[in-house]
Amino acid sequence: MRAVYIWQQPTWAEFKWDNERLITLLSDVRNLEGRIIGLMDGVGFNVQNATSLDVMVEDVLRSSEIEGELLNADRVRSSIARHLGLNTEGLPEPDHYTEGVVQVMLDAVRNSNQTLTHDRLFNWHAALFPTGRSGMHPITVAAYRVGSEPMQVVSGAMGREKVHYEAPASEAVPAMMDKFLDWINKEQGIDPILKAAVAHLWFVAIHPFDDGNGRITRTITDMLLAKADGMPHRFYSMSAEILRERKGYYEALEKTTTGTTDITPWLEWFLQTLRSAILRSEVTVKRVVAKSSFWQRSREISMNDRQVKVVNMLWDGFDGKLNTSKWAKITKTSQATALRDISDLIEKGILVVANEGGRSTNYLLKEEL
Numbered sequence: 001m002r003a004v005y006i007w008q009q010p011t012w013a014e015f016k017w018d019n020e021r022l023i024t025l026l027s028d029v030r031n032l033e034g035r036i037i038g039l040m041d042g043v044g045f046n047v048q049n050a051t052s053l054d055v056m057v058e059d060v061l062r063s064s065e066i067e068g069e070l071l072n073a074d075r076v077r078s079s080i081a082r083h084l085g086l087n088t089e090g091l092p093e094p095d096h097y098t099e100g101v102v103q104v105m106l107d108a109v110r111n112s113n114q115t116l117t118h119d120r121l122f123n124w125h126a127a128l129f130p131t132g133r134s135g136m137h138p139i140t141v142a143a144y145r146v147g148s149e150p151m152q153v154v155s156g157a158m159g160r161e162k163v164h165y166e167a168p169a170s171e172a173v174p175a176m177m178d179k180f181l182d183w184i185n186k187e188q189g190i191d192p193i194l195k196a197a198v199a200h201l202w203f204v205a206i207h208p209f210d211d212g213n214g215r216i217t218r219t220i221t222d223m224l225l226a227k228a229d230g231m232p233h234r235f236y237s238m239s240a241e242i243l244r245e246r247k248g249y250y251e252a253l254e255k256t257t258t259g260t261t262d263i264t265p266w267l268e269w270f271l272q273t274l275r276s277a278i279l280r281s282e283v284t285v286k287r288v289v290a291k292s293s294f295w296q297r298s299r300e301i302s303m304n305d306r307q308v309k310v311v312n313m314l315w316d317g318f319d320g321k322l323n324t325s326k327w328a329k330i331t332k333t334s335q336a337t338a339l340r341d342i343s344d345l346i347e348k349g350i351l352v353v354a355n356e357g358g359r360s361t362n363y364l365l366k367e368e369l
Helices: 019-041 045-066 073-084 096-110 118-128 170-184 192-206 213-229 238-244 246-257 264-297 305-315 324-331 335-347
Strands: 152-155 162-166 351-353 363-365
Touching (some): 019 045, 019 192, 019 264, 045 096, 045 213, 045 238, 045 264, 073 096, 096 118, 096 213, 162 246, 170 192, 192 264, 213 238, 238 246, 246 264, 264 305, 305 335, 324 335, 335 351
Antiparallel strands (some): 152 162, 351 363
């Protein structure tokens, strides 16, 4: 028996959910969000901007990666940094496509209070597909899909395809998008975070474009989450967490879009994933705050450029264990100079010898103990 899709339900777009099942999750998310904002309020604008830059780079990269597209991280960083007025020294010039992807994300989160219109969506879509093609195939760009071919989400090899979802016919899309945008731009008295979750599902269900629906869905979600927390900076990445939970993401969407208009399970999945994203971010933000505090306390301590470089790398999450050989390689200096640099930082109370076995001596920031 053919699946009945959510848009075929008599009560389509009249979504309902069980608030009792969501209240604890929603409260957890709000509390975590408050903790992150509180942490960032304790540091200067430079640190806030640097942290937000890292998060936005991650968000752009991972949203594209979900769709199987790998962007150059340095070009993404260069584009975002330039738009934020931050230093781009040593970074490559962003290409035209990367610039378009970044502009879409920045428009969404920095102008989250602006009305979401058909034209704004079309502008986003045009930026994602500047050549008018998806891969080698021409698509309708900056307009909703047309034609009689069914819009299907499929997987599997040719001849063995599995249809996971079939979207509404193209002639139904304009009216459905009218209703969706009307809902987005009006206050309904529901929690703004829940609104972001509902919008995510609703847009996916309509699948209004020939391609790029997933990326634009996540852009709308980021816009509504930015509006929900009222912050111009982003301190967590929902797209990065969705990528980590990609299998569960697609399963949750498929289950909900082939079910009834009771979307409680989807909202639970969304809130759980958002909570994980904020928890993961909290670890990073705490480290950023600790790093900022460290440099404020250490401003009277004399360090050479090599020492500053490696200490910053340790604060930023050094990959592996630091020893004399790695120090020499990173700073392009001799083993003897590396050992003198390290010994000097131990005397100044910045580094300590790691209490572990092994043939080589490893070092840690004293504050990591």
